[in-house]
Every structure is written in structure tokens, then in C-alpha cells.
Amino acid sequence: MFTAAVGSAPGLSFIPLLFVADGSFNHTLITPFVNLHVSSTCCRKSPLKRSSCIVKVSVSGGAKTEGVGQTEGVREDSPATDDAIRQSRRSADWKAARTYKESGFIYRGRIEGFNGGGLLVQFYSLLGFLPYPQLSPSHSCREPHKNIQEIAKGLVGSRIAVKVIQASEENRKLIFSEKEAIWEKYSQQVKVGNVFEARLGSVEDYGAFVHLRFPDGFYHLTGLVHVSEVSWDLVQDVRDILSEGDEIKVKVIQIDREKSRVTLSIKQLEDDPLLETLDKVISQDNHIGSDNLSTSDDLNIEPLPGLDIILKELLQEDGITDVRISRQGFEKRVVSQDLQLWLSNAPAMGKQFTLLARAGRQVQEIHLTTTLDQEGIKKALQRVLERVP
Structure with a gap:
């Protein structure tokens, strides 16, 4: 009844x-x-x-x-x-919206219009909102010559796959995300180590957002290249190197599936100069006949100018127990007259990491004994370099 x-x-x-x-x-x-x-x-x-x-x-x-x-x-x-029936229907649709949000189901809704902030999407008797930042990058990459308003106008009347990311009947907020729906479909095709053709989106102080192109030719997902992953060289301003719209290649270095995030790198597609050890510039048998350099007696190595102060400061850092110069070489070419200190990404031997100090033609290999990991050593080096004039 x-x-x-x-x-x-x-x-x-x-x-x-x-x-x-x-x-x-x-x-x-x-x-x-x-x-x-x-x-x-x-x-x-x-x-x-x-x-x-x-x-x-x-x-x-x-x-x-x-x-x-x-x-x-x-x-x-x-x-x-009448009003009572309409209100009852809306209440039921709000319940449906909350169910979509909690379950993560994908909804296909008709785009009814747009405004300055996003698209208006029909959800049964309700009208929800899809902010422009929650649109898939495929729209703007497909028509890069159009602004977001022109793209939105062309989408009116079509249907779009979205996820409900906010459903508050009390505040009358029904918010959708196409990015979340697209993530569910395409993220399983992305693995750490994959290399993608990509297009640069917005460039920020902390890095650049990059749209990944899939085999179908569309740019479905967006990842972040942090400023530290742009170049092996020190980058003061990302905008000096990257510009919106650039076509580049990137490597996937991390995927957070819970937060729907992809971390990318540009520099890891190039040879890492920090992977060098002195074995790359000094032959294994230490013969002077090497094409690049000659060697000197390890027992009579004098630290490069300014290096002795840095090494003493490193010993003051927690977790660093020993710092010593092991080998030295002389390159025929001049790398830089300034003192450069590099941390090798080569695997540590026990608790020992390798540093390279270079200035002019001289190259010195330094063994660092520490309980720190690579990130800890980098931070210790940064603190030391800030203290040393």
C-alpha cells in the first residue's frame, strides 16, 4: 500500500x-x-x-x-x-547525487549551458556545476586556438562523463569533475617509467602542469613536473625554460592512485651528470694514457680551493661521520672555473656515498660516510653551502 x-x-x-x-x-x-x-x-x-x-x-x-x-x-x-511534488523529486535526486559521490560511479549528463567559471550539467531534476579546472585537458589541447569560453560554447548540448565530487543539498552545491572520470578510465594505462609525448599546460613557480598524449592522439591526463625535475642544472625560474603550449617528452616517475596524481620528469630522459663517478674520467687501471685526463698520487691530494671549509662544515652535520678525498684527476677540458660539488645518484656502498668536486680541469672524488639517505645529504649540503661564504 x-x-x-x-x-x-x-x-x-x-x-x-x-x-x-x-x-x-x-x-x-x-x-x-x-x-x-x-x-x-x-x-x-x-x-x-x-x-x-x-x-x-x-x-x-x-x-x-x-x-x-x-x-x-x-x-x-x-x-x-506542484511545489510539493517538485521538492520531493529534488530531495530524491539529492540523495542520488550523494550516492554517486560515495560510490564513485560515473554519470553521463547533458551540458545545458556555461558561465564564467564552468559548465552547467543536468543531473536528473538538478543542475550541477563543472568548473573549468575540472575539465579534461583533451578539450583545450584539441582546440588550442580557442579560449575556454569558446570551447564551453561548443560543448553545450553534448553529454559528458563526470564524477560527483561534492553534493550538498543544504548548501545547494552539486559539483562535478570530468578529470576524475577520465582518471578512472585511463590511469591504468600509465606505469612508472613510461615515456609520453606531452603538451605543456600552465607554468607555475613550483613546476609545470603537463598533459599526456595517449595512443588515440588525445591528451587525457595531466601530471606535474616539479621544478626539481625540469633540468639537472639549477633552475631559478621554470618560465626561463618552459612555456605553455610547448611539445615535450616526459617520464612518469611516480603515481599516486588514491590522490589521482602523476609525477613527471623531463631531466630524467637525459643522462644524469650526477651518476658520474671518477671512473668515467679516470680509467680503471689509472693509466695516464686516458683520453680525458691524467691522475695524481692519492696520498698528496690537496683539496680544491674552498673545498676544505665545506668538508669541515659537513662533519658538523648530524648523521655524517666521515668525509675524505679519495682520488683526483685532471681533465684536458675545462668544465668550470667555479667550484662545483655534485652528489652522485650511484647506489651507496654500505653507508658510503660519493661526491664529486670539480673546478677548472681538476676533479676530486669524495667519500661521505653517513646514516642519511640521498635527500638527507642534499639538505645537509644545502645548509652547508648557505653557511659557507
Whole structure:
């Protein structure tokens, strides 16, 4: 037994719109409308001059539900669309929106319009909002000559796959993300170590956002190249090296599937100068006949100018127990007259890391004994270099 709002119109029998036991409206339509037994009625006239009643009905024989949340069957010219019914329908749709958010289901909605901040997307009887930053990069990359307003205008009337990321009936906020929906579809195709053709998006102080091109030719996902992953050289301003719209190659170095994030690198597609050890400039047998340099007696090595102060300061850092120069070479070419100190990315031998100090033609290999990892050593070096004039 249900309570229903009943409307009649010429050529149409009546349409039951059911209220569930807790009093909320469930706009599931019952079809075909057979064996509906009316137990009591209370009728009134609607503004449309069609009779409408609230009745008690029981349903039997061949009833078929069309699905919760579907509004296509409700006749807008029916008295069932009075304020109370509309409010009940909206309440049910808000519940559906919360269900989509909690479950992570993808919804395909029709784009009804746009404004300065994003697209307006129909969600059953509700109108939700898709902010421009939550659009897939494929739209702007496909039509790079158009601004976001022109792209939005071209999308009106089409359907779009989105996820509900906010559903607050109290605050009347229904927010969608196409990026989240696209992530679910394409992220499994991305693995650490993959190399992608890509297009640069916005460039910020902390790095650059990069759109990844997939085999279908579209740019579906966006990742971040942190400023530290732009170049092996020191980068003061990312904008000195990268510009929006540039076509580049990037390497995937990290994926956070819970946060839907991809971390990328440009520099790791090039040879890492920090992977060098002195073995690359001094032959293994230490013969002077090397094409690049000659060697000197390890026992008589004098630290490069300014290096002795740096080494003493390193010993003051927590976690560093020993610092010593092991070998020295002389290159035929001049790398730089300034003192350069590099930390090798070569695997540590026990607790020992390798540093390279270079100035002019001289190259000195330094062994650093420490309990720190590479990141800890880099931070210690940075602190020391800030203290040393």
C-alpha cells in the first residue's frame, strides 16, 4: 500500500507518483498502470483545471519499475508537478547525487549551458556545476586556438562523463569533475617509467602542469613536473625554460592512485651528470694514457680551493661521520672555473656515498660516510653551502 499523487489528463488514465514509507518522494513510475486499487481519495482542482488527488493505492499484477532517479516519465503539465511534488523529486535526486559521490560511479549528463567559471550539467531534476579546472585537458589541447569560453560554447548540448565530487543539498552545491572520470578510465594505462609525448599546460613557480598524449592522439591526463625535475642544472625560474603550449617528452616517475596524481620528469630522459663517478674520467687501471685526463698520487691530494671549509662544515652535520678525498684527476677540458660539488645518484656502498668536486680541469672524488639517505645529504649540503661564504 502506497500513498500517491494522481493526475489526470485527456486521453491519459492516471499517473501514480509514489511516496515511500518515510514520507520522502520516490519518482519511480509504475507501468503498465493496471490493477491499481483506490482505497480513499481527497480531491482538489489544480491551476491547470485538471483534477488531482492524494489517494491510497495498492499495486498488483504486472507492475514494472522504471528506476529510481529517472524523471523522464513525469509529465510537466501534470498537477503532480506542484511545489510539493517538485521538492520531493529534488530531495530524491539529492540523495542520488550523494550516492554517486560515495560510490564513485560515473554519470553521463547533458551540458545545458556555461558561465564564467564552468559548465552547467543536468543531473536528473538538478543542475550541477563543472568548473573549468575540472575539465579534461583533451578539450583545450584539441582546440588550442580557442579560449575556454569558446570551447564551453561548443560543448553545450553534448553529454559528458563526470564524477560527483561534492553534493550538498543544504548548501545547494552539486559539483562535478570530468578529470576524475577520465582518471578512472585511463590511469591504468600509465606505469612508472613510461615515456609520453606531452603538451605543456600552465607554468607555475613550483613546476609545470603537463598533459599526456595517449595512443588515440588525445591528451587525457595531466601530471606535474616539479621544478626539481625540469633540468639537472639549477633552475631559478621554470618560465626561463618552459612555456605553455610547448611539445615535450616526459617520464612518469611516480603515481599516486588514491590522490589521482602523476609525477613527471623531463631531466630524467637525459643522462644524469650526477651518476658520474671518477671512473668515467679516470680509467680503471689509472693509466695516464686516458683520453680525458691524467691522475695524481692519492696520498698528496690537496683539496680544491674552498673545498676544505665545506668538508669541515659537513662533519658538523648530524648523521655524517666521515668525509675524505679519495682520488683526483685532471681533465684536458675545462668544465668550470667555479667550484662545483655534485652528489652522485650511484647506489651507496654500505653507508658510503660519493661526491664529486670539480673546478677548472681538476676533479676530486669524495667519500661521505653517513646514516642519511640521498635527500638527507642534499639538505645537509644545502645548509652547508648557505653557511659557507
